[in-house]
Amino acid sequence: MTTPQDDLLPSTRRALLHRIAVAQSEGRAPSLVAAVVRGGKAVWHGARTSVDGHGPDENVQYRIGSITKTFTAVLVLRLRDEGVLDLGDPLEKHLSGTGAGEITIAQLLAHTGGLAAESPAPWWERTPGSLRPGLADVLGEQPFRHPVGRRHHYSNPGYTLLGALVEEVRGAPWEDVLRREVLEPLGLHRTSGDPQAPHAGGWAVHPWADAMMPEPTEDLGRMAPAGQLWSTTGDLSRFAAFLIEGDDRVLSAESVREMRTPAAPSETADLAVGTSYGLAMQILHRDGRTLVGHSGSLPGFLAGLVISVEDDVSAVVLSNCTSGPPTFSVAADLVRIVAEAEPRIPEPWRPMAEVDRTVLELAGQWYWGTHPFGLRVPATGGLVLGPLSGIGRGAHFRTNGDGTWTGLDGYYAGELLRPVRRDDGSVSHLDLGSFVFTRQPYDEEAQVPGGVDAAGWRGTK
Incomplete structure (x- = not known):
C-alpha cells in the first residue's frame, strides 16, 4: 500500500508528525505508528520508535484489541441484512443454552444486555483461552450485573456470545467467517487472528523507570471475537473508509450508518463529556465535530481508530505498550489537524439530471400547526425537511418507490412521510407519522386533526 505524502500540505504533515512524536515520547512507547485517511485513501503515514534506524511502516502488524468488536458487529449486521435474524431477536432464538x-442481539451489540464487563478470573487477556473452553466458562455462574436493557455497561463476554452466534448460524469458526465475508472482500490481507511477520512485540513499560519487559501473547480462544485480531495501519485505513461509505459486497452504506448511530443510553458521566455508543462503535462529540470509531487495548498494545464522517477524514494510531499514549485521543487529534488545516472542499453544485414533477411539487414551505418548515429536493435524491425558524425537527427521507418516504435520521427516523392527494391529484397535505403538514398554517382545506375554527384567524377585536 502506498501513501501519497504530497496529498497533504507540508505544514499539515509536520503538524501530524509533531503530534505522534509528542505522543510516543510522552507516552514512552517503544513504537507508535499512525495513518490518516481522506477521500477513501491513506494520505499520510508516520511512525516513531525507540530503535535507531528502524521505523514500522503501514504493513507491520499490531494487536488491535477491542477494535475487533467492530469487525464482529459487521458479521452480525450481515446476518440481519440477509434476513437470517432480527436485531430484536432474543439470543436464545438462534443460540440456545447460554x-x-x-438478551436481544441489539443489546449485545450496544453493551446494554446487563452482562459483566469481564469473564471470571483469571484475567482473560493474560491467560490462555484454553482455560475458558465453553461459553459457561466465559460467562460464569452469575453473568449479569444489571437489569437487561437498562444501562450501557461494556461487556467483553457479550461479544463472545455474538461470535458464538455467528459460528452457530454460519456453521464455521468465527475467524474463518470473518476472513471469507469481510477481510478478503475488503482487501484486508494483513489482518489476522494470529500475528504474521512483520509484527510488533508487545511490551510493558515500568511506570517509574525507563525500563521494559515483554508481555505474553495469548490466544484468547472463545473470547477472540472481543479482542483477538492483529492488523496494520494500512488495513485499518481501508476498514475506516469502509465504515464511512460501506461496500455492498460486505455491508451497505445504510447499515454502516446504523452502526454509527447511538444505540445505548448514556450514563450521566458520559453525557458530561459528550460520548455515547452505537453498534460496536464509540461516538464522541469533540472540537465541534462528531467522531466515531473504537479504541482497543490488550497487554502490550494500544489502538485507536477515529472517523469524522462530515470531514471525510479518519485516523489510525497503533502502539506496542500496555499503558502509554492515549491512542484514541491522538487519532482524534490527527483528524482535527487535517480537518482544520485543510477543510474539505465541497463538490461543485450540479442540478438533477431528471426532474420528477410529482416529487418537485412537494418542495417548498409547509406548516406543522404554526411552525414553518422547508422541504427540499436535492439532486442527490430523497427529501430534506428542516425548520425555517431554526427550532424544530428536521430529517432526511428516502423514497419507498410508491410515493411514500421513510425518515433516515433524527426524530423521524423510520417514520413514514405520505403525501395526501385531492381527487384531482394535487397535494392537499403531508402526513408524517400522524403529524399533518399544510401549505398554510392550519389550512382549513386540509384534514387538520381537531378541525380549524370556522371564523379563522382574528385580532383582539
Missing part, C-alpha cells in the same frame, strides 16, 4: 438468552 444462560443469557433473554
